[in-house]
Amino acid sequence: MNRESLIQKWLDHDLNPQELEAFKQLEDYDDLMKLNLELQGFKANALDTDASLDSVWNTIKTTHNKSFKLLPTLSKIAAILIVCFGIYYFTTSLDTTANTLASEYKSLELPDASKVDLNAVSTLVFNASNWDEDRSLSLEGEAFFNVAKGKKFTVETQFGNVTVLGTQFNVKQRNQYFEVTCYEGKVRVSTTEIEKILLPGDTFLIIDGNYIATEKEELTSPSWLNRKSTFKSIPYREVIAEFERQYNVSVEFNNIDGSQNFTGSFMHNDIEIALKSITLPLQLKYSKTDNIIRLKRE
Amino acid sequence: MSKPLKDHICEEQLFSSIFRKYSKDLYDFLYYKFGSQLNPQDKMQEAFVKLWENCAKVPQHKAKSFLFTTANNMMLNEFAHQKVVLRHRQIKPKHSTNIDPEFLLQEKQYKEKLELAIANLTEAQRVAFLMNRVEGKRFKEIAEILGISTKAVEKRIYGALKKLRQDIDEL
Numbered sequence: 001m002n003r004e005s006l007i008q009k010w011l012d013h014d015l016n017p018q019e020l021e022a023f024k025q026l027e028d029y030d031d032l033m034k035l036n037l038e039l040q041g042f043k044a045n046a047l048d049t050d051a052s053l054d055s056v057w058n059t060i061k062t063t064h065n066k067s068f069k070l071l072p073t074l075s076k077i078a079a080i081l082i083v084c085f086g087i088y089y090f091t092t093s094l095d096t097t098a099n100t101l102a103s104e105y106k107s108l109e110l111p112d113a114s115k116v117d118l119n120a121v122s123t124l125v126f127n128a129s130n131w132d133e134d135r136s137l138s139l140e141g142e143a144f145f146n147v148a149k150g151k152k153f154t155v156e157t158q159f160g161n162v163t164v165l166g167t168q169f170n171v172k173q174r175n176q177y178f179e180v181t182c183y184e185g186k187v188r189v190s191t192t193e194i195e196k197i198l199l200p201g202d203t204f205l206i207i208d209g210n211y212i213a214t215e216k217e218e219l220t221s222p223s224w225l226n227r228k229s230t231f232k233s234i235p236y237r238e239v240i241a242e243f244e245r246q247y248n249v250s251v252e253f254n255n256i257d258g259s260q261n262f263t264g265s266f267m268h269n270d271i272e273i274a275l276k277s278i279t280l281p282l283q284l285k286y287s288k289t290d291n292i293i294r295l296k297r298e
Numbered sequence: 299m300s301k302p303l304k305d306h307i308c309e310e311q312l313f314s315s316i317f318r319k320y321s322k323d324l325y326d327f328l329y330y331k332f333g334s335q336l337n338p339q340d341k342m343q344e345a346f347v348k349l350w351e352n353c354a355k356v357p358q359h360k361a362k363s364f365l366f367t368t369a370n371n372m373m374l375n376e377f378a379h380q381k382v383v384l385r386h387r388q389i390k391p392k393h394s395t396n397i398d399p400e401f402l403l404q405e406k407q408y409k410e411k412l413e414l415a416i417a418n419l420t421e422a423q424r425v426a427f428l429m430n431r432v433e434g435k436r437f438k439e440i441a442e443i444l445g446i447s448t449k450a451v452e453k454r455i456y457g458a459l460k461k462l463r464q465d466i467d468e469l
Contacts, residue, residue, distance in 0.1 A: 004456075011430060011455050012437045028463075035463065036431060038412055041386040043432045044329040044338075052339065053317045056346045057310075 007032070092129045099123040100141075102248030103268070110137075114153070115146040119172075119224050120245045142172040144222050147185075159206060160191030169198070170222040177238050178206040181217055207235060227268040233261040239278055240295075247271050253295040256284065307361055308353040316361050317346055323443050324365055330428040331421055332373045333384055345369035363445065384428075386413050408466070415465035419458050426451050427458035 006023045009015045015023055098118060100106050106118040111131040118124055122141020136154040147153045149166035159178040162171055167185025180189050182198035189196050189204045194211055196204055201216040215232060223230040229242050237258030240251045246268045264281055266274035279286050285296045307313055321342060328338035345368045349361060356364050386409050416424060429435045441448040
């Protein structure tokens, strides 16, 4: 056995008695022993394991249990609450929107039991969350309102606002056409130019920006609620536009004067009869292919 | 069938037994590697506190490497790579008779040389060598603690011994 492997075995505390004898015969044995003895002076301080463990437990239990474990839990709870509240707040403060497609009607009740009937191709937007404070909604299209008594009730349209206290009225806003009819109570209509108070039977009508005086209305509710559109001296193109909305068709009337006034009505439930109702008085003929209707002079 | 190892160590008893098993080795490792300036006992204890905080995430068989890695990193964060000088403490002489002043001087010089020579060892050599010589650990035990092969431990220790003797002779 050579010197190097003896020393290695000695290092690994792995010498058998014979090898130990051989190791002792090595010339550097004394040297190694002296080194080994002196090395003991570098020994790490003795560690009191139990005391040390106690101190670890102390640290864990004092600082970490209280602040470090409670805090994340609390902040988790807080975060969940914030998210829940946020979602609640966000969803309840969102505007409610109701809309109708062509040849569709909708009846809805507002948070204060006011009723709204929505005619075809119309959109109504209101905020249910603060309805008690602010009874206002915006309308595009035509709707009939039966307003429960209470605070000011406002319908906002592109042309102006309609304000009431408790009443029944119809608002129709289409392109350049704005019509408000009061059926019960008192209604105030205000546009940028005109402000007018309507009594039952009064109609406020603006076409192409011009105010048009109209006769007293005798009906107690708008005729469209009974699935019938009625017109009194209304430009023919408005009649056609209403017809298109009620039957979801498109009507072409190229060489016919759309601004001539029309008085009459058409039903919403039979397109043939309805077409006759709007063409015969003006002595027009119609042809129908799919959803396109062409009107011609006779 | 052997009892399956726990996949977490969040039990006080299990944790305590892990402490008893590894605290001394971890402390020695830190001391021989970084010296006493950075308080190896504190770092060892901090590593165990960290282990408890993460007890749900650390499976039992990973506890040792978690401890050593954590403590080592904590040390490295503070350690500015200055040279580690381990202090030689006076060992009580076995025989206090015949105090020869020249002998005492020689002893003193030898110790100084030894201190310097140990400081000149590489970190890896010093840790393995002192664990072997001072703590009396066998190659295999050191290999387990350091997570390296027995052969590598043997190389480090033998290398350290050679370098040490060479240095002492030269100085």
